[in-house]
Amino acid sequence: MERVRIGVIGTGNIAPLNVAGYLEHPLCDVVAVCDTRKEKAQAAADEWGATKVYTNIEDLLADDEIDAVEICTPTMLHSEHVLAALTAGKHVSCQKPLANTVADGRAMVAAAKAAGLVLRVAECNVFSPLLVKAKELVQSGVIGAPTMFRIKTVVGKTDTEFQENLDPSGYVWRFNHNSPGGHLFDDMVHKYTTALWMFDQDIKSVQAIVRKAPAFFEAPTAAIWEYERDSLLGMMEVTYAPNMYMRSSFYGADEFFEIQGTDGFIWVTRGTGEMLDLAPVIVYHSDGTQTHYSNLDPNWLKGFSAGSKHFVDALLEGRDSADMTGELAIKTLQLCFAVYQASNERRPIDPRDIEGSVSPPWWPPDLSNYYEDMKRYGQ
Numbered sequence: 001m002e003r004v005r006i007g008v009i010g011t012g013n014i015a016p017l018n019v020a021g022y023l024e025h026p027l028c029d030v031v032a033v034c035d036t037r038k039e040k041a042q043a044a045a046d047e048w049g050a051t052k053v054y055t056n057i058e059d060l061l062a063d064d065e066i067d068a069v070e071i072c073t074p075t076m077l078h079s080e081h082v083l084a085a086l087t088a089g090k091h092v093s094c095q096k097p098l099a100n101t102v103a104d105g106r107a108m109v110a111a112a113k114a115a116g117l118v119l120r121v122a123e124c125n126v127f128s129p130l131l132v133k134a135k136e137l138v139q140s141g142v143i144g145a146p147t148m149f150r151i152k153t154v155v156g157k158t159d160t161e162f163q164e165n166l167d168p169s170g171y172v173w174r175f176n177h178n179s180p181g182g183h184l185f186d187d188m189v190h191k192y193t194t195a196l197w198m199f200d201q202d203i204k205s206v207q208a209i210v211r212k213a214p215a216f217f218e219a220p221t222a223a224i225w226e227y228e229r230d231s232l233l234g235m236m237e238v239t240y241a242p243n244m245y246m247r248s249s250f251y252g253a254d255e256f257f258e259i260q261g262t263d264g265f266i267w268v269t270r271g272t273g274e275m276l277d278l279a280p281v282i283v284y285h286s287d288g289t290q291t292h293y294s295n296l297d298p299n300w301l302k303g304f305s306a307g308s309k310h311f312v313d314a315l316l317e318g319r320d321s322a323d324m325t326g327e328l329a330i331k332t333l334q335l336c337f338a339v340y341q342a343s344n345e346r347r348p349i350d351p352r353d354i355e356g357s358v359s360p361p362w363w364p365p366d367l368s369n370y371y372e373d374m375k376r377y378g379q
């Protein structure tokens, strides 16, 4: 393949962030878009220079001038859309989460293998320059043997143009029976992937406490997990702080990562947001000195554009897989559901045993209690 011709399916809230990397790539053309909402599809096509506009996925998939598709439709449609695209002979990049159940994810991965096509899950964290640097540092041995991975996520309020312009319809399917869970499913999959990808180690046991918060939030949440190597553990907290202003260019949320090792530690001091005036990656060395990587680009968008470029390069080079693989996406789903199950059953859960899906007991949420829920959070 000398150029990659992409069709984008679903032109909602997140599509422009993924498409940026395709538009920047000198050997990629965004040739077609498809959305059931014609005006959305047309506006996206005009902006991205795509000449073909479809409102029906079958019509886009029948187009021989498309080599690969970027699937940005709501998560509950991923399985149907990915299988249809693979059947039509297209390489696929699909937004996270891969599917609503582990079994659906497995069927998608098997279909891609059988067809000899690339199935890549678009996960911005595995291309974040900050997290990529942290992984390189771990692998270099600079902090010795990693012993603990700590991930903090906080959601607050912000006043960004990005958040102001989000189409509220993109939140309806996240809050109802079309999703197996709320924020821990929709957003925390990024962190679960990061936990698995950072060390190339399986997670064999998870314990968690998940509390209900307003709308689709599930906070405060605390989870701990055991990697295959006994001397390495992970932990994660998720908090909701609706009255706390957060500096950001995107969502009102941020993440912090700390990897402790036998000889030192690594901090990644931001994710989605820009809360702290610190270098984005800091290493504390065994002799007490520190390295501040102030040169890294902390813009959250970089993880999206680097991921899209990587997908195009994988196709140009004829590689049979691209990061992140479907297999990692399946482990991510298992870890996500293990957190819910561990909290539901108050016992440690082996994520590798989960083949379906697990929801919190209050799911789908009763939004008529929204105002009472907000009062509990001091609003």
Ligand SMILES: NC(=O)c1ccc[n+]([C@@H]2O[C@H](COP(=O)([O-])OP(=O)(O)OC[C@H]3O[C@@H](n4cnc5c(N)ncnc54)[C@H](O)[C@@H]3O)[C@@H](O)[C@H]2O)c1
Pocket (backbone or CB within 6 Å): 009, 010, 011, 012, 013, 014, 015, 034, 035, 036, 037, 040, 055, 056, 057, 072, 073, 074, 075, 077, 095, 096, 097, 122, 123, 124, 167, 169, 170, 171, 186
């Ligand atoms: N950081 C990230 O990587 C990130 C962030 C947000 C969303 N996402 C993921 O991206 C996906 C889309 O999320 P979103 O926020 O853009 O949702 P959205 O609802 O805003 O956009 C989905 C779009 O798909 C269109 N659509 C629905 N059914 C369709 C069909 N049958 N054929 C063609 N188009 C159809 C809708 O009209 C809508 O424009 C989800 O899987 C979500 O989890 C990823």
